[in-house]
Amino acid sequence: MMKTKRLQNYINGQWVKFEGEVAQVINPATGKSITEVPLSTAKTVDEAVKVAKVGQKEWAQVPAPIRGELLYRVGQIMADRKERLSELLTLENGKVIEEARGEVQEGIDMAFYMAGEGRRLFGQTTPAELQNKFAMSVRAPIGVVGLITPWNFPIAIATWKSFPALIAGNAIIWKPATETPIMAYELAQIFEEAGLPKGVINIVFGRGSVVGEAMVEHPDIRVISFTGSTETGRNIAAECGRNLKKVSLEMGGKNAVIVMDDADVELAVEGILWSAFGTSGQRCTACSRVIVHEAVKETLEKRLIEEMKTLTIGNGLEDGIKVGPIINESGMDKITSYIEIGKEEGAKLVAGGNALTGEGYEGGFYFEPTLFTDATMDMRISQEEIFGPVVSLIPVKSFEEAIEANNSVMYGLSSSIFTNDVNRVFAAQRDLDTGIVYVNAGTTGAEIHLPFGGTKGTGNGHRDSGVQALDVFTEWKAIYVDYSGKLQRAQIDV
Numbered sequence: 001m002m003k004t005k006r007l008q009n010y011i012n013g014q015w016v017k018f019e020g021e022v023a024q025v026i027n028p029a030t031g032k033s034i035t036e037v038p039l040s041t042a043k044t045v046d047e048a049v050k051v052a053k054v055g056q057k058e059w060a061q062v063p064a065p066i067r068g069e070l071l072y073r074v075g076q077i078m079a080d081r082k083e084r085l086s087e088l089l090t091l092e093n094g095k096v097i098e099e100a101r102g103e104v105q106e107g108i109d110m111a112f113y114m115a116g117e118g119r120r121l122f123g124q125t126t127p128a129e130l131q132n133k134f135a136m137s138v139r140a141p142i143g144v145v146g147l148i149t150p151w152n153f154p155i156a157i158a159t160w161k162s163f164p165a166l167i168a169g170n171a172i173i174w175k176p177a178t179e180t181p182i183m184a185y186e187l188a189q190i191f192e193e194a195g196l197p198k199g200v201i202n203i204v205f206g207r208g209s210v211v212g213e214a215m216v217e218h219p220d221i222r223v224i225s226f227t228g229s230t231e232t233g234r235n236i237a238a239e240c241g242r243n244l245k246k247v248s249l250e251m252g253g254k255n256a257v258i259v260m261d262d263a264d265v266e267l268a269v270e271g272i273l274w275s276a277f278g279t280s281g282q283r284c285t286a287c288s289r290v291i292v293h294e295a296v297k298e299t300l301e302k303r304l305i306e307e308m309k310t311l312t313i314g315n316g317l318e319d320g321i322k323v324g325p326i327i328n329e330s331g332m333d334k335i336t337s338y339i340e341i342g343k344e345e346g347a348k349l350v351a352g353g354n355a356l357t358g359e360g361y362e363g364g365f366y367f368e369p370t371l372f373t374d375a376t377m378d379m380r381i382s383q384e385e386i387f388g389p390v391v392s393l394i395p396v397k398s399f400e401e402a403i404e405a406n407n408s409v410m411y412g413l414s415s416s417i418f419t420n421d422v423n424r425v426f427a428a429q430r431d432l433d434t435g436i437v438y439v440n441a442g443t444t445g446a447e448i449h450l451p452f453g454g455t456k457g458t459g460n461g462h463r464d465s466g467v468q469a470l471d472v473f474t475e476w477k478a479i480y481v482d483y484s485g486k487l488q489r490a491q492i493d494v
């Protein structure tokens with residue numbers, strides 16, 4: 001479709017000409033290169049941090065409502081440019097254009113939501129225990145913060161992190177995934193057009209093992225906000241721990257849809273199709289397990305297989321395509337290896353299971369929507385994140401067994417239950433141990449004003465988006481003003 005010019009790092013409000021090693025950015029739908037991205041070094045990170053420290057001091061002095069005005073402008077430019085952004089997103093990531101539009105819209109929503117936060121950023125005022133004394137708490141910016149983002153939601157996740165960081169008065173060093181740098185490039189242009197002062201946002205492209213690690217180790221980056229795999233997150237957390245650095249982690253998932261014996265099975269089929277095969281199963285909230293009551297198992301399985309056959313697979317920019325490509329070759333290899341694992345473990349492959357090649361798929365990375373049935377909870381395909389269009393159907397005998405099956409994995413991002421029994425709805429929302437719970441909807445579809453994140457191996461207690469995102473990017477400061485004119489000692493002179 002297009003070959004854009006080589007991307008450049010964005011540092012101190014400048015596009016910095018890059019002469020070093022580059023990586024090709026590949027369109028997963030065709031296997032063809034669309035642009036080149038710099039593979040920067042630790043030196044570039046250090047240069048970016050120096051200017052960010054200066055930029056942050058000035059930015060923190062700008063009143064938060066005025067910082068909010070700037071985010072409104074960012075949101076408006078994104079809205080004006082929604083179609084361009086969506087097409088570029090599909091080009092670099094592969095997700096179908098309708099989903100790309102949804103992702104861009106999520107970023108727009110986040111801009112307007114966080115802009116409003118510029119007039120809130122609430123702290124608390126509270127009585128003091130002594131006379132003529134005033135007490136309050138306020139949110140203070142932390143300084144220079146580091147954002148490390150994955151390829152599967154290259155713009156939405158960036159906005160979940162950067163907008164709250166900015167509204168709180170921080171400066172940013174952002175390392176996007178090497179597979180999907182174009183969204184970062186576009187967003188930097190939007191920040192510039194909106195009038196963000198120089199040095200406040202800095203984008204350093206490069207490998208996680210080089211640029212990412214340099215950010216994690218840099219003493220002047222005081223927060224790391226990371227979204228990606230659990231393995232990488234665990235290593236980042238260990239390093240941040242050694243440096244007493246605040247770290248927010250959003251990582252893997254093994255999300256389940258539970259279908260009870262009283263469920264609307266047709267609605268459940270729709271929910272499963274959308275959650276399991278949208279973004280080709282490469283969402284952190286993707287449904288990769290269906291826990292089904294044995295009374296409706298046969299009906300659900302039959303209807304799922306029928307509907308899976310109707311899913312059109314291909315280039316996400318083409319009309320009518322429902323499932324786009326997998327991000328790259330190594331994603332394909334991982335999925336293929338889990339098909340073999342599932343077969344060896346004794347699960348029954350009843351749909352899909354193959355890579356797609358030949359006419360219409362030339363050069364791209366395509367995999368059929370796949371269903372294993374009669375899986376058990378101890379199987380690896382029921383426990384491990386596959387990150388592709390592969391679902392394991394696990395039959396259970398009761399509501400209690402369904403909840404236990406859902407909670408038996410190391411992850412805790414999203415879960416869903418289809419039931420028409422109000423008692424089960426309330427028991428399930430209490431007992432499902434995930435950060436997000438859906439009732440009579442699939443496992444995806446988070447809204448930006450609610451906290452996003454998970455328990456157990458998915459996270460470390462922080463949340464992206466929602467007002468809770470501000471907790472990652474601010475320190476609480478307690479302030480006491482004594483206007484009594486004498487020394488009053490707390491706990492003693494009361």
Ligand code: NAP
Nearest residue numbers: 149150151177178207208212213228229232250251252284
């Ligand atoms: P990843 O391999 O962990 O990479 C994520 C980011 O970390 C990339 O920018 C990567 O850079 C960087 N990175 C890699 N090694 C690093 C290191 N040693 N130090 C610092 N940074 C490093 O994950 P991914 O495959 O891109 O993303 C898929 C994963 O993200 C899945 O597990 C998915 O569930 C998870 N995810 C979670 C959420 C959530 O909110 N819970 C949302 C979306 C995705 P390069 O790739 O450029 O080298």
